[in-house]
Amino acid sequence: MNTAPFSQLQVFLAVARLRSFSGAARELGVSTAAVSQTVRQLEGQLRVVLLTRTTRSVSLTDAGRRLVEGAGPALGQALTALAEVSAQPGEAVGRVRLSVPRAAVPYLITPVLPTFRQRHPRVEVEVVVEERFVDIVAEGYDAGVRLSEAIERDMVQVRLTDAFRFVVVGSPEYLARHGTPQRPEDLLNHECITFRMRSTGALYAWELERGRRNWRVPVRGGVVTNDSHLTIPLVEQGMGLAYAFEPMVTEQLRTGRLQQVLEAYAPTVPGFFLYYPSRAQRSTPLRLFVEVARELAVKSL
DSSP states (O other): OOOOOOHHHHHOOOOOOOOHHHHHHHHHHHHHHHHHHHHHHHHHHSSSSOOEEEEEEEEEOHHHHHHHHHHHHHHHHHHHHHHHHHHOTTTOOOOEEEEEEEEHHHHHHHHHHHHHHHHHHTEEEEEEEEOOOOTTTTTTTTTEEGGGGGGTEEEEEESSSSEEEEEEEEOOOHHHHHHHOOOOGGGGOOOEEBOOTTTTTOOOEEEEETTTEEEEEOOOOOESOOOHHHHHHHHHTTTTTEEEEGGGGGGHHHHHHEEEOOGGGGGOOOEEEEEEGGGGGGOOHHHHHHHHHEEEOOOOO
């Protein structure tokens, strides 16, 4: 079998990561036709179909996924090594690409990024804020941030925050009009601002616990969103109850703009973790980012 040229792999991996020929063309600074031709040439040399193309989408075949998982990290390391050749002794050069949920941004990106960029100005940091679960290897990320239960077991995990609770909150005005739920089942009779999971499209069932018993309550309401931060201003205006991670509403609870309900049923999760595949430890930019994150990420929530 012929060995795929370096440049062709780079083009294919850009298309695979962006799921778009035009997006890859913009990133690489070439025409869409040139990107399409390069991928076809690579498929011809390998004698396999790497991408399934429709008029609206691009997806990986099994062969394409295997190539991404096998060649993606190696190509990233090669590009980093080439960049480091031009670096001054002790200077880090390269890129770190992160997948981060919006709720974690104030605890990882805001406190860490300014110091990291000051210390390592030639390391580019790309932060993709998204709620969906991401295959960081297949989609070309160096690392991700998630709650520990959402991280695959073969990933290296670095704790960024302490454990915290998820709480149910409402405004004093709403609770005065509609009453205060006393049991998880009572939520079914309340107006709840619901969250649609981007990964599945399903409405999220609120998870509560007390002792060894757990509840998943299929709440409903007149407002559905896929942005957890949108719910808090709406709840403050008395539009219903919300399910939020406690640090997000600390100030509102302190000032009385919101009140917590069902406190005895609030579940605790281990916290946010930075995670990455073990083979990525050889990436100098990622290693340096992990060092700064360990130092500066907000531990106490």
